[in-house]
Amino acid sequence: MIEGSKILVVDDNPDIVEVLSDFLTLNSCEVYSASTGKEAIEALGKNNVEIAILDVQLPDANGINLLDTFKLHDPTIGVIMMTGHNDPDFIVEAMKKGASDFLMKPFEIDKLMLMIMRVFKQRELLLERTNILQKLGDTKKIELLNRELQKKITELTTMYHISNKFNSCNLFEDIYERTVAIVNEILDQSCGYYVMDNEKSELVLYREKTKDNGDIAENKIFLSQDQLNELNSSRKHFVRGDKLYLPLTIKGECIGFLMVQAHMNGNKRNGRFLESEIFFLKLIAEKASTQIENRMLYESLFESVLHTLRSLIIAINMRDSYTDGHCRRVTGNCLSLVDRMDTISEYEKDVLRVVGPIHDLGKIGIPDAILLKPGKLSDEEYAMMKGHSVYGEEIMNRFDILANEAKIIRHHHERYDGKGYPDSLAGTDIPLCSRIIAVCDTFDAMVTNRPYRTALKQSDAVAEIARCKGFQFDENLADIFLEMVRDGTWE
Ligand SMILES: [Fe+2]
Secondary structure, eight states, X not given: OOTTXXXXXXXXXXXXXXXXXXXXXXXXXXXXXXXXXXXXXXXXXXXXXXXXXXXXXXXXXXXXXXXXXXXXXXXXXXXXXEESSOOHHHHHHHHHTTOOEEEESSOOHHHHHHHHHHHHHHHHHHHHXXXXXXXXXXXXXXXXXXXXXXXXXXXXXXXXXXXXXHHTOOTTSOHHHHHHHHHHHHHOOEEEEEEEETTTTEEEEEEEEXXXXXXXXXXXXXXXXXXXXXXXXXXXXXXETTEEEXXXXXXXXXXXXXXXXXXXXXXXXXXXXOHHHHHHHHHHHHHHHHHHHHHHHHHHHHHHHHHHHHHHHHHHHHHOHHHHHHHHHHHHHHHHHHHTOSSOOHHHXXXXXXXGGGTTGXXXXXXXXXXXXXXXXXXXXXXXXXXXXXXXXXXXXXXXXXXXXXXXXXXXXXXXXXXXXXSOOOGGGSOHHHHHHHHXXXXXXXXXXXXXXXXXXXXXXXHHHHHHBTTTBOHHHHHHXXXXXXXXXXX
16 A cells, blocks of 8 residues: 655664665655755655654754644645654644654554554545645636636627627618617617707707617706816716716717616616626717717718719809709609608618719710700710710719719619610619609600700600600609609609
8 A cells, every 4th residue: 555655764863764764665665764854855855755754853953843844845745753752742733733643762663554554544635635625726716717708708799799780880870879779789778869968058868779668768968067067078988876978079079978877687786887888888989989970071071072073063054054953853853752752761862862963964074066056966966965974973983982873873864674875774773763863854854945945844744754654764663753743742
């Protein structure tokens, strides 16, 4: 059982060291010896000693102090104290300090063997206990690390979801509605967006999304001038009662607040916000602010581009007064028509608002001799005139942000039966906005006097639209337009 055990024998009496060493070596132990405290400590440092047989009285050290050093080095080491006196005080003190057993000099070598086996067994139990405690400690550490890791993963996943939801928001979506919906969806909390009314010292509810689709309690939040000044200057989130207010800022200016209401979860939450929730809400407020700022920049750029394009329409109008009025009326009729449609998006309505007034922009490239010709155009002249839809697209394509609008302009003279220009597109291959413009454009051209012909009577123009539906025009759109004319809601 003790074969291979590493045993250190410490005694200043070389005879005792020799006897013990021989005996232990004979029993296949690995034996180290020392005659002083210093040598004993050196031997301990060099070898993985399992059991020490330690004389209590050494020339340079006290046995009790050495016992302390041994246990400090390795708490599992088994120490047998050798003493010539049966001193109870000493034994109690040594036991308190971790001595495993006591060998009274002179000793019987056979008893020593039993003692070593017993101490060795004790050490094994101690090692086992230490290992179990170590494992328990490791398990707890792993559990703690796992919890931390899980928390981090949840945090990163939530951050990713927030970013993703903002990044996937297109330019035509209501960013305020999207923001309150994100708060509601990701954090499961009721949220309202309030705009600042500095003159009235109040925050006015603009968009809301509640947990139960009900209403947020306050439509308006009144503030004192001091509170308002504080909000404007600090631009930091703040908590009042169970509500958290997060400012949305553009270029350092506060434009409004997200108000989030902490939901009750038994008594645990007590209507308070967790640190992680505040972190995510601040992220949402920052993302929303950035989106709003980007939109403002985009809209400013868009408006500047449209202003340039409208200037071109004015230039055309200086040459041909028909174009301006025509474009205005066509736009009005397109918007009236889409108001009667169930299946059109807000985005397409916006596109029509932009494209309607400039759909004949390409006429800037048509020579006066053709544009203003009082008589019928020759085939060659008509071919050039037809080029205006492509010229219009080419001008629009100079502005990257108008790519879709450019396409609508290119196709506004296509026919539903594929016999139009410039690409002979047919049916729903023609963009919806182009099909809408085609109906309104043709009708307006028919009922307007031109230098080369007088206007058709309204009834004849209506009959022409009805006759051409399904061929020249999208039948459904033509029907809606005819309904508009019947109702008198056209320009
Ligand atoms: Fe046109």
